[in-house]
Amino acid sequence: MRELRRRVRAELSRTKFEPCLPRTADDPPAGPGWLHEIKHDGFRILAHRQGRSVRLITRNGHDLADRFPLAAEAIEALPVRSCVIDGEAIVCDENGLAVFDLIRGHGSNGRATLCAFDLLEVNGEDVRREPIENRKRRLAGLLRVQHDGIALNETFSGDGP
Numbered sequence: 001m002r003e004l005r006r007r008v009r010a011e012l013s014r015t016k017f018e019p020c021l022p023r024t025a026d027d028p029p030a031g032p033g034w035l036h037e038i039k040h041d042g043f044r045i046l047a048h049r050q051g052r053s054v055r056l057i058t059r060n061g062h063d064l065a066d067r068f069p070l071a072a073e074a075i076e077a078l079p080v081r082s083c084v085i086d087g088e089a090i091v092c093d094e095n096g097l098a099v100f101d102l103i104r105g106h107g108s109n110g111r112a113t114l115c116a117f118d119l120l121e122v123n124g125e126d127v128r129r130e131p132i133e134n135r136k137r138r139l140a141g142l143l144r145v146q147h148d149g150i151a152l153n154e155t156f157s158g159d160g161p
Helices: 002-015 069-076 132-142
Strands: 035-037 043-050 053-058 082-090 113-122 150-152 155-157
Touching: 035 132, 043 069, 043 113, 053 069, 069 082, 069 113, 069 150, 113 132, 132 150
Parallel strands: 113 150
Antiparallel strands: 035 155, 043 053, 043 082, 082 113
């Protein structure tokens, strides 16, 4: 098990992709030029696709593709050869709210959906230097065909308050 974790961490360090994690603040950012997103209650995931191979990697280097088959199927169905998508795997309650207790078990969860925040790589091209608005447009284009296992996370522009 340790050897597997070491290999996964080594693979992650080679790819050099890390999720953009939220930071706490006393107040929301004010002024023009900000994009705001909902922070869901789930597992932060970097979804890696290379050919037909899909990995859903947590911040700790665990691959949860087997635990979240619907999200893995959605990544595999994207019209690309490869991609890396930053997102959050969630399970919603009957009111449509992400509830951490519904996802945190150790077994497979066929209801888990990936809320996609950002596109980091597509077809071998590292796009992290592109403006976030361009990456989000490209991500929306990839997700134009709906799949139950993935959804574009909604953004709100304008003043934070």
